[in-house]
Amino acid sequence: MNNEIKLLFGSSFMLSIAVSALVVLPFTEFSKIEAPKGLRQYTQQELRGRQVYIENECMACHSQQPRSRSQAPDFERGWGRAPVAADYYYDKPVLLGTMRTGPDLFNIAARQPSQDWQLGHLYQPRAYAAESIMPNFQHLFVLKEHAETHDKIVNLPPAYAPRQGVVVAGQQALDLVAYLMALDHTYPVDDAPTIGQIPASLPSASK
Amino acid sequence: MNTMAILLSAFVIAVIGLMFFIWTQRRELISTNREAAESIFGAGEIGAIEDPASTRTSRAAMQEERQSDGIVSKVDPKEIEERIDADRSSASVALLMMSFAAAWLLAGSFFGLISSIKLNAPDWLSGALWLTFGVTRTLHLNIVAYGWAPMACLGCTIWMLPRLLKTTLIGSGYAMLGACVWNLSLLLGLIGIANGYNTGLEWLEIPTPIALGIVVGGALIAMPLVFTLANRKATHLYVSVWYISAALFWFPVLLLAAKLPIHFGIEQATMNWWFGHNVLGLFYTPLSLACIYYLLPKIIGRPVENYNLSLVGFWTLAFFYGQVGGHHLIGSPVPGWLINLSIVQSVMMIVPVAAFTINQHLTMRGHFRLLVHSPTLRFIVFGGMMYTLSSVHGSMEALRSINTITHFTHFTVAHAHLGLYGFVTMVMFGAFYFIMPRIRGYEWPFPKLIALHFWLVVLGFALYFIALSWAGFLQGMMMLDASRPFIDSVVVTQVGLIGRSIGGAVMTLGHIVFVGHFLLMLLHRGPQRDQAALLWRDYMPTHAVVTTSN
Structure with missing residues (x-):
């Protein structure tokens, strides 16, 4: 059994080095972090919207982590400053994303603050950007003959509006847009910026 | 002392420590180099080729090729009898897992293909949550990552275990139960994801309570290893056994640690990529390497x-691979030391x-002509x-200068x-072709389908990989050019993405051929070919043994 014990010991040892470096040390290092002053907690509706974002796997195509100015022109695109760990204080789970099939959304609220635009764009992205390959999220909307009193009607460009009736935003669509409208990390952060990081502010012309 | 100096000295110390560690491990695991490498062969078996998936003529051609080396093999019948017993003990459990794997392969291919087409035709198949791109992509990932790949790897390696340990498999019932628990959990997890129950963490999407079923399944599947090791007759633990043992131990620990409800914020991101990379490096990779280290020498009749x-190679893989996950977080707010370490x-x-590559090349050297005759060998060598x-590709992608271009793009997907x-x-395809005739006791009904399968998946994959890498590279370059609007980085990928879909469709066609052939094999349909594959006929043409395996 000698060799088996060696093998077990060795493989546990190797794994524990990796766990220490990539899990335990970050765990202790980030436990001390506090939320930045400019960052507010999500509202109940925003949290529901965040859940819709997760359910629809928006992070399969969108990141929430602009890169520093020394690395990439993310800031010039209007995506905002490079984040610090504290920016994600209220994010459970964290949704950094690994793909940019679509643009970064870390500051989408600052860049595109119109609720109407967001709703219409979710209903049919190609109505706003002809070459977009974003899926349409029409399952979050309802097609009605006539809107009722509390309904939020989605104003679409005529070419994309239904021939009859109106498109009404479902509760999930409204929640999702509420969440997107909360994605604004343009406040300044106190931490000494790490290399290449620029204090917060957005250029006026967004791309 | 500056950061660079600290990092450099820590690195030098780590490498010296690692070398010392390997040296201490070496003392008993390897006494004599030759003897250990030859331990998977029976007496007099070196020089005898073994490919149960090739035709009688190919086999004869292969053997002739080997005999020209001047090695004549004469195998002790007792060794063969023992191996038949070993194969019989693992047959049911291996077959169960391999059948699950084949089913998941088809399902995974379809979801992959649907996702791929959607990037060219975004309004195709819309109107429901489970049909949206993000969800079909996630279903594809989870089906191949928790269905096809692990079931194939586990099925093939559990079949090898009793052979490697020269005994019968003990406790296969635990593994069968484990496989059922695992696959049921996976199915529930997929239904969950399709309906919006999703943790939001890549590679860990399956909801936690359901994922614990996979942890339990994984632990149960490891039980026969423990029992069989305790009853082993092999004095030496062959390299494949280390890979299998370590992987079976690592997987449940990885998934359990990742699913602990304590992770938060950026720490959750580092944990996510610690897991995401280790499930590749410390689970699929060692199991696949275990297959190569056993099957390649067996097929060509030549020890490593x-x-x-x-x-x-084994200990450096265990050491280095565990820590590479941080390169997925270059550019995000994780500590600089962690990124540098990764x-x-x-x-x-x-x-x-390099250790593996040199070894494979040296073992194959002078025998590459066998690839012409052996379909199994083709898959495994490829x-x-x-x-x-892929590993050199990955090392390059981890460099900051390249990562800045390729991260966030389709290049990473490629x-x-x-x-x-x-x-x-590919290794698993080869292993299936080798193992199935040994489990069922008859040959693949249509050897030509094996060749068709090979060329479909190889050509399909070549197109897939080249088209997608190209699209991803252009996408990355456009994204780095501040003078271009973002949408240019979308438009530029379209041609490459069409190429990827075509490549993916050809691969899927290959999988249909493979799974169809697998089903015929399973149900014993098609031409009955039971002349050459059986062990005793291979080695002892005059030995009259009644077929009882099955």
Whole structure:
């Protein structure tokens, strides 16, 4: 059994080095972090919207982590400053994303603050950007003959509006847009910026 | 002392420590190089080729090729009898897992193909949550990552265990139960994801309570290893056994640690990529390498050329691979030391890969002509080459200068497929072709379908990989050019993405051929070919043994 014990010991040892470096040390290092002053907690509706974002796997195509100015022109695109760990204080789970099939959304609220635009764009992205390959999220909307009193009607460009009736935003669509409208990390952060990081502010012309 | 100096000295100390560690491990695991490498062969078996998936003529051609080396084999019948007993003990459990794997392969291919087409035709198949791109992509990922790849790897390696340990498999019931628990959990998890129950963490999407079922399944599947090791008759633990043992131990620990409800914020991101990379590096990779280290020498009838090198390869893989996950977070707010550590270890992955590559090349040297005759060998050697390529590819991608271009683009997706498809899946195809005739006791009904399968998946994958890498590279370059609007980085990928869909469709066609053939094999349909594959007929043409396996 000698060799088996060696093998077990060795493989546990190797794994524990990796766990220490990539899990335990970050765990202790980030436990001390506090939320930045400019960052507010999500509202109940925003949290529901965040859940819709997760359910629809928006992070399969969108990141929430602009890169520093020394690395990439993310800031010039209007995506905002490079984040610090504290920016994600209220994010459970964290949704950094690994793909940019679509643009970064870390500051989408600052860049595109119109609720109407967001709703219409979710209903049919190609109505706003002809070459977009974003899926349409029409399952979050309802097609009605006539809107009722509390309904939020989605104003679409005529070419994309239904021939009859109106498109009404479902509760999930409204929640999702509420969440997107909360994605604004343009406040300044106190931490000494790490290399290449620029204090917060957005250029006026967004791309 | 500056950061660079600290990092450099820590690195030097780590490498010296690692070398010392390997040296201490070496003392008993390897006494004599040759003897250890030859331990998977019966007495007098070296020089005898073994490919149950090739035709009688191919087999004869292969053997002739080997005999020209001047080695004549004469196998002790007792060894063969023992191996038949070993195969019989693992047959049901291996077959169960391999059948699950084949089913998941088809399902995974379809979801992959649907996702791929959607990037060219975004309004195709919309109107429901489970049909949206993000969800079909996630279903594809989870089906191949928790269905096809692990079931194939586990099925094939559990079949090898009793052979490697020269005994019968003990406790296969636990593994069968484990496989059922695992697959049921996976199915529930997929239904969950399709309906919006999703943790939001890539590679860990399956909701936690359901994922614990996979942890339990994984632990149960490891039980026969423990029992069989305790009853082993092999005095030496062959290199494949280390890989299998370590992987079976690592997986449940990885998934359990990842699912602990304590992770938060950026720490959750580092944990996410610690897991995401280790499930590749410490689970699929060692299991696939275990298959190559056993099957390749068996097929060509020649022991691994440099056995000591395989030991170095094993421990350096265990050490370096564990720490590479941080390179997925270059550019995000994780501590600089962690990123640097991961980049350094990513580059150091060249060590275990070189160890494997040199070994595979030296073992195959002078015998590459066997590839012409042996379909099993073709898959396995191709898979081994893709391991080298994908790992070097990965080391390069971890470098900051390249990562800045390729991160966030389809280039990374192409890389993931180079590893999990080009390497793991190809090796598994080869292993299936080798193992199935041994389990069922008869041959593959249509040998030509094996060749068709090979060329469909190889050509389909080549198109897939080249088209997607190209699209991803252009996408990355456009994204770095501040003078271009973002949408240009979308438009520029369209041609490459069409190429990827075509490549993916050809691969899927290959999978349909493979799974169809697998079903015929399972149900014993088609031409009955039971002349040459059986062990005793292979070695002892005059030995009259009544077929009882099955």
